[in-house]
Amino acid sequence: MTSGISKADVVHVARLARLRLSSGEIAMYQEQLSRILDLVGEMDDDRLAVMPAMAHTQDLVNVLREDVPRPGLERERLLGSAPDTEGEFFRIPKILGEPE
């Protein structure tokens, strides 16, 4: 049995995940992801329909700290980790591409 993920699916998912794949990688991931989805297909039990969806093991809701100001991390130190900065900003290539 195969859950059948197509090459087009792999390309689509890679685009959503901001990954560039070679044609060899597309073929490899198509084969591997299909087999993993077969494994995932083993989730089968009559009781699942009545089971609540569980996102988390704890019943915590809206955990808040006291609203007291305290020092955060130093800006210079955080900027120092970035590949490129300008003044107090992270610098990146232009957001909008040139029209082709």
Add this chain to the structure above:
Amino acid sequence: MNDGILALDAASLAAAVRSGEVTAVEVVETYLAQISVQEPEVGAFLSIDAEAAISAAAALDRARESGEELGPLAGVPVALKDNLCTTGFPTTAASRILEGWIPPYNATVVDRVLAAGGIAIGKTNLDEFAMGSSTENSGYKITRNPHDLDRVPGGSSGGSAAAVVSRMALLALGSDTGGSIRQPASLTGIVGLKPTYGRVSRYGLLAFASSLDQIGPMAATVKDAALMAEVIFGHDPMDATSLAVPVPALVDGIEGGVRSLRIGLVSNLLEVAAPAVAAAVERAAAALAGEGATVETVAIPELSLGLPAYYVVAPAEASSNLARYDGVRYGFRGEGATAEEMMVSSRSEGFGAEVKRRIMLGTYALSAGYYDAFYLRAQRVRSLVRSAFQEAYSRFDLLLSPTSPTTAFKIGERSDDPVEMYRSDVCTIPSNLSGDPAISVPFGKEGGLPIGVQLMGPALAEERLLRAAYALEAGWSGE
């Protein structure tokens, strides 16, 4: 004296440092000498800072001389999995995308270990972003199993396990999302504890699957693991999921025995194990019964559904967590004329094959049209696993199973087959899905390779779990 230092357990070593019987500098020099012999063969570490370790030890010795009371880990060399943020070492999660990154803060567990007098000796290798069961997915190097250098140490905390078993560190921290502390502990013959979800702050742990990740101790003995657990357990306001519950005494009372404990031997997890592993688990059951526990066989078939559910939930959460690695604020940046091209290059060149596989799997499971069939269904399985555990824990105090279905496998043997690799997590995954604690304890060997058995317990039952683990450890002759 060096052999003497290496022979001491953590509590005895810390006591010797506190009393001045040995200095912390002597301890660290001894362990660094051990590293210089073992590390070239084993490859457990991604970074080591001998100078910083010695100067931290010297500061500890000066504090003692000036009359300061030292902590419970005084002078104890500790190895830290490289997905824990440290200001003193680069933190890479074994990924090229974080090569050379030095975090601006320490993980809470790191601060707690240092405050207790522990010496951070180095950062250990792992499967990239903790995704794997062999440490072969590291972006940097292979770590070898000290029992057989042709075999894997397990994973993803394989570097921490290898460091402890080859005595390059006395204690280590690992993280466990689907078995990443317990399975390498099993494959290297040490003790590994995955605490109850929320027992240990995740602040400063590079996130893989946030609803499953938990940091825990790895040690040569159960008592050492308990000592480390006492240091790292406890509420932390920096982690909203950290539990505000009291931390029990874990070392005192650990010798209390298992008399009158009801222990369930999980038959369907026994069936998936190799014969030698299953036999070891049965011997462990007999040993516990011999110590006065009541041991009965129980089938909990729902636990086997945990494996497929995990391979939806964990990649789904990972695909979201790893979206932050975009080449903007930290880590590796690839080329690109536009911001999006730059992000695509950074991620495509920075992530390894397994990480990409899981990101794509998670993205697919969460994408339009597939959410109900995969993610929602996996969440329902998670409830089913939890309710099956709850039912079992109404009849049993603890459950016993293999940790890993096999002993350590050969390097390269499973690396081409992700599904085969994933299946080896079947015994450890259920406790992550339910958020309950579990521990792996060495109990036997097959062809010179260690076998671990797993004890599982209900939420917050670490005291009971460690007590039974201690009894098991005492009940194994070492053969």
